[in-house]
Amino acid sequence: MFNAMASPWAIPPPPGTQGQYGYQQSVPAYHPVQVRQTFNQQPLSYAPMTTQQAPQAPQPAAEAPSQRKKIEWPQPVRNYVQRSFDPSNLIADIPRPEMEARLKQTISAATDSNSLHTIDWDNLPLPQVMIQQERAQNALLWRQESVDLHLAGSGSVNSARDMTSRKRKSQDVGRDEDSSSTPPWRTTNNRNGFEDRVTFQATNERLDRRQQPSSPDDSPQRNISKFQKNLEKRQRRFDGGYKSSYQASASPEPTSGPVVGTCQNLEKKYFRLTSAPIPSQVRPEPILRQTLELLKKKWKKEGNYSYICDQFKSMRQDLTVQRIKNEFTVTVYEIHARIALEKGDLGEYNQCQTQLRALYAQNLGGNPVEFKAYRILYFIHTCNRTALNDVMADLTPAEKEEKAIKHALDVRSSLALGNYHRFFRLYLDTPNMGAYLMDMFIVRERLAALSNICKAYKPDVKLRFITEELGFESDGDAAQFIFDHNGQDLLVEQSDELRLLTGKAGSIFDSAKKDAFSTVDIKGQI
Known part of the structure; x- marks a missing residue:
């Protein structure tokens, strides 16, 4: 039995x-039968035995002592x-x-x-308690990276304009603007921004402001909405729930302060933490500074984005668990954001941009003007008008006169007015690395402009006119763009020059324009 x-x-x-x-014990409805003694009793597995499990095949009793140890x-x-x-x-x-x-x-x-x-x-602790503690610890690590990181820095990479291209590379963009006088960003105005939904700190600030009663006679409970109550519940789960469960953990007791790393390796792969960080696996700040110099040289020489991205994420993790708050941290996030922009990795860029926004709000240095201009262009790309209006409402008169921000505002204005001629002039003269962001929505704007040209210019126009108006680098690029959108039969040669039959092309580019504006992919994760 x-x-x-x-x-x-x-x-x-x-x-x-x-x-x-x-x-x-209840009385069984059957008579027990004696099990044959010639069968060897099989050891039990860790998983509980159910009624659906089939019996194990019997083994000879003579082989049992040599095979199993009780x-x-x-x-x-x-x-x-x-x-x-x-x-x-x-x-x-x-x-x-x-x-x-x-x-x-x-x-x-x-x-x-x-x-x-x-x-x-x-x-x-029981196994279910161990699992609960790990979940709470993972939640804390996420919150710590997205909220509690109040770091500072003023990084710079050599600022040099690439004369062979209108775009700047990530290693060429530096601190070419005087941002020391820039006031910190106000985080309470961005009520509907994407970053506010991600950044827990801004949410708490809005919650605290909204919960204040309008008069001494008002009850605070009467002013709290269902959304705010859910936020309170989530905060209690992160704060109290984690502390109570973590203290009962069977793992070594954590220190009261941040981790102080002792690892001396310059290069370390990124891995997601599932337990408390170990000091021997975390690099201290002097080692991280050496790592950054090494990565900048490797990126300029090799250009291996997969390796560089993994190393930068590992550096950001080491900074987070040690709660390092100095000039170096902003430099790491800014350089990683520029590299991600250059490779079109919107996923990593968004992570860096979200953290940089929180860092700049502390008025700790860096290049807030450059990245605020990037935010404006990014919201233009995603067609997020609400967040774009919030950013514009936060701008001060001094910020609006900055070159990068003024350019981004001009881009928004030209699109709002339908002035495609001015828009493509701005596209060809974009400061810093904004051209990489504009490349993400330049195709749809070219389709919109080409649709308008086909309605205004009939029966045909020179291909050279299309090249100059839509910001193409050559007639070949303009012709290829038309071919890519089913316009092979719209280009004809007249008087030794190519002309676009705009009278026949209106419906084609109007349909392509609608398809381009129907959806916007904002994930961009590589």
Whole structure:
């Protein structure tokens, strides 16, 4: 017969049964049959046995001593398993298979290390509690990276205009604007911005402001909406829930302050943290400064974006867990954002831009003018008019006179007025690395302009006119653009020059324009 206590991880019978658990046993509706003694009893697995499992095939009794070694499970281990499956200790949001897998892992590790008799099983957290602690710790790490990072810096890379191209490379963009007089950004105005929905700090500021009663007679509870109550509940889960569960962890006790790294390796792969960071695996600030110089040289020489992106994410993680707040941190985020822009990686750029916005709000240096101009161009690309209006409302008169921001505002104005001639002149003279952002929506704007040209100029126009008006670098690029949008039959040669038959092309480019403006992909993750 199956002996439930033969293995420490066997599941106790449900309430209402008898046996070794002290419950009342009901009378079975069958007669027990003696099991044949010639079959060898198979050891139990860690997973609980169910009624659907098929019996194991019998093995000869003579081979059993050489194949299996019987393990004597201490009584504290058995009690630990019983507590794990006690209904009062189960946690609703933790699946039973995940809990059983953690239980199996814990007992296996103790068996392999011969520590079954040395571990304090009575005080060891249950497997479901271990899983809950890991989840809370992961949530804290996410919050710490997106909210608690109040870093400063004033980084610079050599500023030099590339004379062979209208675009700047990431290694050429530096601190060419005087941003020391720029006041910090106001975070309370961006009520509907994308970053406000991500940045928990800005959300808390709006929550605190809205919860203030308008008069002494007003009740605060009366002014709290359902959305605000959900935010309060989420904050309590991050604050109180994590602290209470983490203190009961069986892992080594965390220090009260931030981690102080001791790793001396200049290069380290990025990996997502699933437990408390280990100081020996975290690089201190002097090592990180050497790493940044090494990465800048490698990026300029090799241009391996996959490697560079992984290394920069690892640096950002080391800065976050150590809570380093100085000039160096802003430099790391700014350089990573520029490299991501150059490669068209909007996913990493968004992460850097969101953190930079919080850093600039602390008035800790860096290049806020440059990246505020990038934000305006980014919202133009995503057609996010609400966030764009919020950014414009935050601008001060001094910021509006800055070259990069003035250019971005002119781009917005030209598109709002439908002045495609001015828009493409601005596109050909974009400061810093804004041209990489404009490249992301230049195709749809060219289609819109070409659709208007076909309505205004009939029956045909010179291809050279299209090249100059739409900001193409050559007639070949303009012709290729027309071919790519099913305009192969619209170019004809007359008097030794190519002309576009605008009278026949109106419907083609009008349809392509509608398709281009129908959806905007803002993920951009490489």
